[in-house]
Amino acid sequence: MPAVSLCCRICATEHPLDATGTCSRCFGPLDPTYDWDALRARVSRASIEAGPQSIWRYADLLPVAAPEVARLAPGMTPLVPAPRLAEELGIGELWLKLDTANPTHSFKDRVVAVAARKAQELGLDTLSCSSTGNLAGAVAARAAAEGMEAAVFVPSDLEPEKLAAAAVYGPRIYAVAGTYDHCSRLSVELSFELPWGFVNVNLRSYYAEGSKTLAYEIAEQLGWETPDAVAIPIASGALFHKVGQGFAELSALGLVDGTPALFGGQAAGCEPVATAFRENARVVPVRPSSIARSLAIGNPADGDFAVTTARATGGAIHTVAEDEIGSNMAHLAATTGVFGETATGVTLGALKAAVAAGQIGPRARVVLLVTGDGLKTPGPVSDTYDPIMIEADADAFLDEVLIA
Template sequence: MARVLMLKCVLCGRTYREREVDYTCPHCGMDGTLDVLYDYDEIKKHFTRECLEKSRDFTQWRYRDILPVNDETNIQPLEVGFTPLYDSGVLAREYGAKKVYIKDDGRNPTASLKDRASAVGVARALDYGKNTIACSSTGNAASSMAGFAAVAGLKSFIFVPESAPEAKVAQLLIYGATVVLVKGNYEDAFNLSTAAIYKFGWYNRNCGINPYLVEGKKTCGLEIAEQLGWEAPDRIFIAVGDGCCISGLYKAFYDLKALGFIDRMPKLVGVQAAGSSPIYHAFKYHLPKVEFVKPDTLADSIAVGAPRNWAKALRAVRQTAGDMVTVTDEEILEAMKELARKTGVFGEPAGVTGFAGFKKMAKERYIGMDERIAIVVTGNGLKDIASARKAVAKPILVEPDINELLKRICC
């Protein structure tokens, strides 16, 4: 496993030793999220492309040399990562790109990209000798953490807004988590979880606070690079809520460049729901930090008006010469339907928001015909059936009679 060289604040640049601080920079407070940095020169000696070619571990742990888990016995057996990257000629032709790749992260154990972070988070909790782990979530991070905590034998406390989709709440309860439905939005759930974690000494799985969780999320980007033969795509589109997933992509390509695996970073494009877009607003208006808003979108997984990882998210876009775009709920629902019918990938609303953003930019001629595009689908559509039903027509109801069927389908 990787030896953490230092933790570095993304705002002030102060550095800390591992375990010198728990989660964020003491000088910058909650906004001072930390980067986990390694001794890249040392890692280069034993972590190479050739080693990966020989590896038979087709999970995210094939990259264990740049993942911050101290004891390998704390890694749980659930197989996370190495999800499919589909080459969609249909989308490339329709939207005028050289290549369009769809990364289907809904294929992870609890059906979302968040499993990558939870796998690392639970292992780190065990490294610290904790028996309880907790987080706030709009749904996916919660179900993910609950699943991995259950396998590890850890107690889990989950704080979610009372509006969380029923399917996600059911998933939490099935895994045995103690579920706290908070009357309010994600920010209210986050604040209550933070207070409880501090009071009871639980391990904090909140990705916007815990720097090691982004290390798990970066494995999505590591896989994209490897699956494309270590030639980074020109752009990667991904939905943005708290800012952690796009931060993970940035860290993936930062690490790969530092190790000499790639020679350039892809442009990262963050896509937010129009009703919940504080990071987009800060990017477009060149603000030094985000202004919190009240979220209003059916894409519950990115309905975050007070994003905690905003600094890393803005850096990810700005330092890769990337961009941000917003899409309406109507555009998200249309994207759910189109992506499923043209690629076979069924994503939840937040899961397809990256694709909705790609469509919008392509139609506005922002995508070049020579560009290779990757789009990350962050969660499976079965997590929010109610939204999927809004995107499609009602089924045909008939008596078991062929003549009635003919009347209904042949007119």
């Protein structure tokens, strides 16, 4: 395992590779550091291609050892072309990264797999998290697969589909009176009291690294080329920031040339990171009120880093109107056959805004991350169908069809 320490992103103080969420000197976030000389000598396109069909083919670039027996391994999800939508949007190529193909139908299986591995290394037998929905399902399923306990904290008004999609795996579910940010604060406090692996608190440094695998896979699946732009939804900002880091690492290792511009999306009802980008300011927390529940984090831990990543890559962060989210979900489904969740409606909105602003040109090759499944958030599109009522009678049906 090439990770050598945890290092503070703010003050660069080094910490051991244990379950510490924040810097003991300045409370900044901690990132694993690696022995890059050793990695340059060992990691090649061929060494990666010889690995398993999952995120564990990139284990050298992750802060944990690959499991001996990988149960329900996430990753290597399909990257599929979407030519009809590309043409409608007026861009050269559009590819959809279908992270709905992960075991619990969201990209959260990637981050949880890495955090759970660390929990096992540290001998922690309960996995926990605060969640806007998808993470709860990913934690609960991972615990079930590994024979661990799971305890998850979610806002009490979560979508029923998301609750059921987590509850089925048998975790203890705590429905917190309040928003995600209340769940988050509670789990931070509890992490000091309980010997649990809180994947997005005391294991956050390991957890977040799992999102780098999206960048690695996109480059590999494009034949070790990077796209011109990637569209990504933003809640805490960790996914956005770590995808940027993943592409930068591939470039530093000489595995690809160049890095893409990253375009982030937030919903109008919860846009602290988009506001900070627009106003060239630091993130100011908000109280969320959005139908994109999975992105409803009012106090985003990695928000400022997401803003920095957007600027550093030549991208941007856009706000998407609440009433566009459902129509974007339907637009994506009708032009590509892919039913993404509300977060994907936001991501497509951000892509449209970037094209309209001339930030993505007509020949660009673009990847859109489909990070979650529409079947868990059908609400915004549930009034878009109008079935034709008929009798079970062929003659009547044919008359009806011939007249219409």
